[in-house]
Amino acid sequence: NEEKRNLSLGGHVGFDSLPDQLVSKSVTQGFCFNILCVGETGIGKSTLMNTLFNTMFENEEASHYQNGVYLRPRTYDLQESNVHLKLTIVDTVGFGDQINKDDSYKPIVDYIDTQFENYLQEELKIKRSLFNYHDTRIHICLYFIAPTGHSLKSLDLVTMKKLDSKVNIIPIIAKADTISKSELHKFKIKIMSELVSNGVQIYQFPTDDEAVSEINASMNAHLPFAVVGSVEEVKVGNKTVRARQYPWGVVQVENESHCDFVKLREMLIRVNMEDLREQTHARHYELYRRCKLEEMGFKDTDPDSQPFSLQETYEAKRKEFLGDLQRKEEEMRQMFVNKVKETESELKEKERELHDKFEQLKRMHQEEKRKVEEKRRDLEEEMNAFNRKKVAAETLSLSQPLKKDKDKKKSVKMENQSGVTASSSKVMMAKANVEPLNCQSWWQAIQCCTCLVHNAAWRPAGLF
Amino acid sequence: MDAIMLQEKLVERLLCPRVRTARQKEKQYVGFATLPNQVHRKSVKKGFDFTLMVAGESGMGKSTLVNSLFLTDLYKDRKLLNAEERINQTVEIIKHTVDIEEKGVKLKLTIVDTPGFGDAVNNNDWKPITDYIDQQFEQYFRDESGLNRKNIQDNRVHCCLYFIPPFGHGLRPVDVEFMKALHEKVNIIPLIAKADCLTPNEIKKLKDRIREEIDKFGIKVYQFPECDSDEDEEFKQLDKELKECTPFAVIGSNTVVEARGQRVRGRLYPWGIVEVENQSHCDFVKLRNMLIRSHMHDLKDVTCDVHYENYRAQCIQEMTSKLAQDNRMESPIPILPLSTPDAETEKLIKMKDEELKRMQEMLNKMQQQMHDKD
Numbered sequence: 147n148e149e150k151r152n153l154s155l156g157g158h159v160g161f162d163s164l165p166d167q168l169v170s171k172s173v174t175q176g177f178c179f180n181i182l183c184v185g186e187t188g189i190g191k192s193t194l195m196n197t198l199f200n201t202m203f204e205n206e207e208a209s210h211y212q213n214g215v216y217l218r219p220r221t222y223d224l225q226e227s228n229v230h231l232k233l234t235i236v237d238t239v240g241f242g243d244q245i246n247k248d249d250s251y252k253p254i255v256d257y258i259d260t261q262f263e264n265y266l267q268e269e270l271k272i273k274r275s276l277f278n279y280h281d282t283r284i285h286i287c288l289y290f291i292a293p294t295g296h297s298l299k300s301l302d303l304v305t306m307k308k309l310d311s312k313v314n315i316i317p318i319i320a321k322a323d324t325i326s327k328s329e330l331h332k333f334k335i336k337i338m339s340e341l342v343s344n345g346v347q348i349y350q351f352p353t354d355d356e357a358v359s360e361i362n363a364s365m366n367a368h369l370p371f372a373v374v375g376s377v378e379e380v381k382v383g384n385k386t387v388r389a390r391q392y393p394w395g396v397v398q399v400e401n402e403s404h405c406d407f408v409k410l411r412e413m414l415i416r417v418n419m420e421d422l423r424e425q426t427h428a429r430h431y432e433l434y435r436r437c438k439l440e441e442m443g444f445k446d447t448d449p450d451s452q453p454f455s456l457q458e459t460y461e462a463k464r465k466e467f468l469g470d471l472q473r474k475e476e477e478m479r480q481m482f483v484n485k486v487k488e489t490e491s492e493l494k495e496k497e498r499e500l501h502d503k504f505e506q507l508k509r510m511h512q513e514e515k516r517k518v519e520e521k522r523r524d525l526e527e528e529m530n531a532f533n534r535k536k537v538a539a540e541t542l543s544l545s546q547p548l549k550k551d552k553d554k555k556k557s558v559k560m561e562n563q564s565g566v567t568a569s570s571s572k573v574m575m576a577k578a579n580v581e582p583l584n585c586q587s588w589w590q591a592i593q594c595c596t597c598l599v600h601n602a603a604w605r606p607a608g609l610f
Numbered sequence: 611m612d613a614i615m616l617q618e619k620l621v622e623r624l625l626c627p628r629v630r631t632a633r634q635k636e637k638q639y640v641g642f643a644t645l646p647n648q649v650h651r652k653s654v655k656k657g658f659d660f661t662l663m664v665a666g667e668s669g670m671g672k673s674t675l676v677n678s679l680f681l682t683d684l685y686k687d688r689k690l691l692n693a694e695e696r697i698n699q700t701v702e703i704i705k706h707t708v709d710i711e712e713k714g715v716k717l718k719l720t721i722v723d724t725p726g727f728g729d730a731v732n733n734n735d736w737k738p739i740t741d742y743i744d745q746q747f748e749q750y751f752r753d754e755s756g757l758n759r760k761n762i763q764d765n766r767v768h769c770c771l772y773f774i775p776p777f778g779h780g781l782r783p784v785d786v787e788f789m790k791a792l793h794e795k796v797n798i799i800p801l802i803a804k805a806d807c808l809t810p811n812e813i814k815k816l817k818d819r820i821r822e823e824i825d826k827f828g829i830k831v832y833q834f835p836e837c838d839s840d841e842d843e844e845f846k847q848l849d850k851e852l853k854e855c856t857p858f859a860v861i862g863s864n865t866v867v868e869a870r871g872q873r874v875r876g877r878l879y880p881w882g883i884v885e886v887e888n889q890s891h892c893d894f895v896k897l898r899n900m901l902i903r904s905h906m907h908d909l910k911d912v913t914c915d916v917h918y919e920n921y922r923a924q925c926i927q928e929m930t931s932k933l934a935q936d937n938r939m940e941s942p943i944p945i946l947p948l949s950t951p952d953a954e955t956e957k958l959i960k961m962k963d964e965e966l967k968r969m970q971e972m973l974n975k976m977q978q979q980m981h982d983k984d
Contacts, residue, residue, distance in 0.1 A: 152708070152710075155712060159710070161658070161660075161906060162712040162713040162714070162715045163904070164906060164907060166650070167904065167906060167907035168650075168907050171908070171911065179642075200639075200640050226640060226642055227643045229643045229645055231642050272926045273923055275915075355655055411640075411641060416641035417644075418648075419642060419644075419648060420645060421652070424652070432759060436758070439757055490965075493966065493969045496969075497969060497972065500973060500977075504979075504980075507980065
């Protein structure tokens with residue numbers, strides 16, 4: 147039941163105010179614009195920004211000795227008549243200074259991607275507020291080409307090639323007051339031909355809107371713009387203009403025959419700012435988003451050309467993810483159980499070993515104890531035997547007179563051991579109780595009664 | 611001052627961006643003040659679209675009002691049903707899409723008609739209407755989440771005009787129920803239809819009554835955005851008057867009659883001529899100004915930023931909770947409540963730990979003993 151027809155109106159309805167309503171709303175909301183300046187240190191990026199926006203943005207000179215390229219974004223709130231603009235200028239610090247510039251483009255690409263990613267994340271949130279989101283996506287990249295007069299540098303070509311699918315690029319020739327008109331003409335042609343032959347897609351000013359197609363088309367032919375920036379003012383004639391004062395003359399920034407600054411300002415700010423924002427959102431961001439979502443596995447149509455719904459894709463992905471999670475959990479559980487078993491068995495091993503060792507030690511200990519016991523018994527026996535003999539010897543000495551030591555010793559040696567009788571051992575025992583002996587051997591002691599009588603020391607077990 | 615002039619002034623004020631600061635010196639002019647013009651240019655080139663839904667019983671004058679609003683005849687060759695045909699009439703959804711242009715501004719206008727509403731004897735079913743609105747949201751949600759977003763068509767309903775019959779003493783249960791079913795999905799603007807059967811006093815009483823009842827039942831109708839606090843008193847006064855006029859009492863007409871020497875849209879009665887565009891006769895002009903000339907874009911914004919976002923958030927939450935439920939039933943290991951298995955495993959872990967510790971101690975003791983012995 148959809149018939150679209152063109153109807154003529156019978157009078158003034160009033161919806162021609164719709165654009166004004168839209169404008170009124172966006173003015174209340176405020177605008178936002180983000181510029182990325184890529185170029186070597188000292189080539190004039192900050193000065194050009196100051197000149198373009200007629201403001202001294204705080205800037206210290208950058209040093210040439212950075213380790214790598216890093217990006218420095220700065221946000222400013224500007225206002226002109228009733229229009230509020232939140233301007234972010236991103237500077238590439240250290241670009242072109244390193245000896246090895248292979249990776250110089252990476253921080254730049256990463257920064258641009260991060261801004262896209264942040265927007266995408268906001269868009270994918272459940273509770274989102276896109277209408278007051280601070281858009282940090284880069285709307286324009288001004289690429290500063292050094293005024294060599296010959297051609298692009300290899301770094302320029304490589305970097306622009308990496309950036310052209312992610313951001314609108316406008317190449318500009320910096321410090322154009324060192325190039326003469328004829329040199330400039332040749333330089334521009336060379337640059338454009340190099341860009342074209344290498345397939346670098348720079349931003350083309352749009353020619354589809356009749357209101358601005360003419361001016362945009364003519365400006366497209368002047369690319370890359372050769373600019374001169376200056377915030378100093380010089381008196382020329384009876385006016386004070388922004389210019390650079392040389393001994394040979396004054397280069398006026400806003401003089402169209404001196405440089406293309408006015409063209410750049412016209413194109414960038416006064417005519418196409420909104421188009422740049424739109425292109426960033428509709429083309430570059432959409433490309434990023436599509437690639438990112440495809441990476442994550444979202445498809446638009448399945449093989450049967452039935453459109454996949456986001457819900458189904460989401461469900462499928464989620465099932466997969468949860469399945470993975472479960473499997474991983476199982477694995478971890480298994481690992482844990484195995485490990486525990488291993489450690490347990492190890493410990494049991496060790497325990498057993500220890501027990502064995504313990505048993506062994508115990509046995510050894512008992513062995514030794516036994517031996518010690520045995521020896522003690524032996525010793526005791528000998529002690530007893532010795533005591534008996536001593537007693538016997540004493541009883542003997544009591545019944546016999548005492549002889550001199552020497553003689554006794556001799557006679558002791560000559561006498562027969564078997565002369566020792568039970569009674570002499572009794573004597574010995576009695577004597578032993580009274581006085582200790584100091585003979586070396588109890589055999590001698592037994593033979594030597596005087597020892598028994600006189601000497602004190604009595605050496606037991608240690609003798610053996 | 612003439613009411614119409616005041617109205618025009620109001621419209622002007624609402625539309626022109628006001629100059630807050632003096633323009634800076636010419637030489638310091640950067641130029642981004644042209645941004646609004648750039649936006650204007652681009653929007654005119656792109657064109658606009660708007661979807662308007664009309665709901666109310668048959669014979670309330672919905673089609674006539676739409677024709678009067680847009681000064682065109684959208685409803686050619688309509689077939690009106692008899693009473694017996696309408697006994698079991700269900701609510702249908704019929705869309706009329708037209709392209710209209712005025713002073714270079716193109717508008718694709720879609721009128722969503724709901725014939726059959728309130729026709730049947732048992733009127734408890736307006737599900738087709740809520741379903742239609744939800745479908746449009748869902749379609750937009752899918753498009754927005756797809757990979758290729760180049761040509762998304764926005765068919766979401768931006769505004770719903772609800773026609774309240776003037777013959778009663780306020781809102782009827784069906785009015786209340788219907789509005790409550792829709793107030794969180796679409797911007798509702800309640801209107802008192804066929805207001806030419808009420809005298810000014812009766813109109814005032816009815817409006818107050820309806821406003822009261824809307825508050826009482828907690829129906830969230832479309833609110834005009836507050837005007838800025840730094841507007842002047844006159845403007846604020848106008849704004850206040852506008853707000854106190856709701857719900858608008860409207861009269862529509864498809865015929866042109868001669869009144870006071872001019873040809874105007876109106877209704878010819880024996881006792882006089884009712885002029886549609888006469889502010890003292892009805893609120894038609896206020897409605898038109900509000901709906902088309904000053905707040906059309908705001909209606910779109912509120913649909914986009916509030917109603918659609920609510921729908922989307924709800925949708926996503928339903929999806930996630932449904933998935934969680936499904937998973938709980940399918941897998942033996944519950945995904946969400948991880949606490950119970952963890953407690954068990956933790957106990958196991960603790961036990962094993964203690965065993966290990968004991969064994970270690972025994973080992974140590976034995977080693978000590980060995981050392982001592984040696």
